[in-house]
Amino acid sequence: AENEVLQTKADSDDETIREFGGHVSKTNPDFVLTFDGNSVHWPYLVKRADKTKTPLRVGRDGGPPHQSLYGHYSLIGRANVDLLNFADDLYAVKNKTIEDVAKYLGIELSSQNPIDETAYFEHWSNLNQRKNLVKHVEEQTKAILKIGQEAIDYVIQMSALSGLPPDQVIAAAVGFRVDNYLMMETHNLGQLIPSRMEQPIIPYKGAIVLEPKIGLHDNVASLDFSSMYPSLMIKYNISPDTLITGRETDDIFEVPEVRHRFRNHPSGFYRIVLTKLIEARKTTKAELKRTAPSDPRYTLLKAREKAIKVMTNAVYGYAGWAGARWYSKEVAESAAALGRETINRAISIAKSLGLTVFYGDTDSLFVNHDEKLVQKFQGEIDRQLGLEINLTEVYKRILFTEAKKKYAGLKTDGQIDVVGLEAVRGDWSNLARDVQNTVLRMVLEDAKPDRAATYVKGLAADLRSRMLPLSAYVIWKTLTKPVAAYEVNAPHVEAAKKMAKEGWSVTAGDKVGFVITKKTGKLYQKAEPHYKVSTDDIDYDYYVNNQIIPAAARILEVLGLTENQLIAEPGSQARLSGRSERG
Template identity: 50%
Template sequence: MIKHAQKIGELVPKRIEQPYRPYAGAIVLSPKAGLHENIAVLDFKSMYPNIMISYNLSPDTYVSSKEHVPPSGVYEAPEVKHRFRKEPAGFYKEVLSYLIKVRDEIRAKMEKLAPESVEYRVLDARQKAVKVITNASYGYAGWVGARWYIKPVAEAATAWGRYTIRNAIKMAEDAGLEVIYGDTDSIFLKYEPEKIEKLSREIGARLGLEIKPDKVYVRIFFTEAKKRYAGLLPDGRLDIVGLEVIRGDWANIAKKVQEKVLEIILKEQSPQKAVKYVQQTIYELKQKRIPYRDLIIWKTLTKHPEEYAVRTSHVEAAKMLMEKGWKLAVGDKVGYVVVVGTGRLYERVKPYMFASYDEIDVEYYVLKQVVPAAARILQSFNITEEQLTASRVEEKGTKLTDFF
């Protein structure tokens, strides 16, 4: 934004300290928990940036309640009633139009490449970075530390966003499509190609924003929580959102177990097979057959270890490393394991290179890593943590490799 301001000869505002004032955000529906077949995700293309472009939302186009309506007229946001002049184009509109164009150009290049290629992954990371910057624009306008801070822009953008999603959901239901979930700028529907194609056209014509199927899941699983689901794509890949698998504060064993449980549920629809897999993993963990590297928990230092007010496991491990001469900085990842002992958890950790498998607190990994990660999924199928730990696996029974 600063570069564009300089390009068009506009002065860059100074930051001004001011109190935080909250505003209503995007709408997220509660999902229909459980397993669903054949689900399409209808995604509004760059919804919030396009809302800001369509309604010319910008600090320099805002018309306060004390001002007269300009000759060009105004757009009035639903709910909040903020007004923005229709002409000429505002500063945000120019910047966002440019960013959307750049992202479209990158994605066009990606279509010519194989998804597993290095070039594809580099371009994918680049388009995601542009997407984050573009989608963050309305939030930036409502951030008190922003140079171009103006709360009505952020409030109006989210108000139009809620208006758009609610209307899109109603139109989908009126068309006879079952809505499974809605999140910020997308809705999850039962996939009926002809109805969805017609709905997409009608939404575009009535609401003025482009919407189209972004993904179609062969099968998708929702927990009862918002923003947490996993879907099976037509090519066999799993698309996991918001679950422990993609979070960094779990050991790799927990991530592997949960991902395999999801794979069994989504591909084979067999909760009982998933239970057996978990029980077999617990058995092999107790036999110390799980690779030591899968027990390491990695956590990033967000400040210097001495600056933490609360004692935590990764900070204690970091201090042990520093006592041995290791130099650590903010942003470094610390790898540690939980060992047998007494006291709080942070008193029972060691940097992984200072510990041996014989010291590992196996029960911790069973009860606090493997079982919770699996139960998050399997509880939706009336399977309890007690069932997962009631292992009947024998030495000559199933092996983990039998599940792959």
């Protein structure tokens, strides 16, 4: 039946593998969807099939999957799409989980209490809990299908644009997509495609990031330039083939600050391809406006517009990518310099109109939301700079920390945007992220720290009695090199060594989940793989002092509270009002 969740009742791996292959052959799909399949599911199935000497028949040729270009698994005659790669293109989704991606796409999940993967074995081992795990996996399977239905048009459109097959285009790094697109355009222009040369990685000064105005600010607008870097590259003809290295002085443009020089005419390769992309996006957006959401073409056009936007904005970074066929440090450096100049001019325009600039990053600015002034600002950007800047979000209240690229805002619909803080980082425990999210919401809703401080103190005082699941304490960290290559003793490295001794294959790129236990010794000696411990083994003091308090203090210190005040006794007279520095 359509959209049926299939469960195997087999008692052995070989029967399960044969039954799975039979289902795939019978269904005969064009697309096979997974979430993290290239890293987890396919490698596991291949290894189990090899161990049991059971044919894994999933291709249209009846053959097994095999690892192919860009690290993805290829199924002959089918497009194997790992939706985790699709999630990587959703820049607004910080935690790349099925639940968070589904939420972003507006997909409702039937279960509001998903089972953490660290608890799978425990649930499977307990017959009473096993049915809950089966139900959870069923729901995740349905969610993956729904995400796939949302993603498939984008995958196909990106494939058509880049010329890469659907299973490859979503797995390929952005640079390879651009590379393939530029090769097709070069062929269309009747020009030769340069060979890929091994390039040294040469750093250059990047985009401007302003110092934030620290504290809470009410009614703040976020504005983003539309295709700022591509537009500047078109305007000033910034391209590898227009770069002047000699003494030529006629009909040239010299880039401010870096002083690289480019010919104004004729149009360079980058100007030609970027103009084509921007015009294609304008045409698609215009057609999208004329198309009713109920029209079957609507989702297709929306996906096409997104694919063109992603490709257009990627060309700027591509020029400085060491793997680029059309590599040019001068081009990347010049585009970045023009971007910095543009942002600085935009800031001057905003201030001249009476707007307060709270923060700026790359191609966006945060200003106070005075509707008439913001509209006037947009008009002046168009008139003076010839660029388009769009109002992307209005925050009821926003909090900037002392660090760049770290802020959180309460949107008018009650949702919270979090950027750069522990709440969206993958190397903190779920406990730390949950605490910080709760603190952020309380502070942004209340505009003062009292309720949040009371919550943190209460949690710190009786963490053990909260009976939180083990998954709340697991810390995940990625190995950046083989375990043997580490010279320092770090907790995740020690946990990986213990896993390796037990026969686990752990290497660079793997995420290691560990828990800090009550064992004696240095911190790294107290780290244990998560599957070897229970909540009785947890060092609760460590999690209070090194996870809960720091995650909360990152927010509350902005409002005048110190870590010492947060670990004070609940009945103490520590002052909670702090300073709000609200704008």
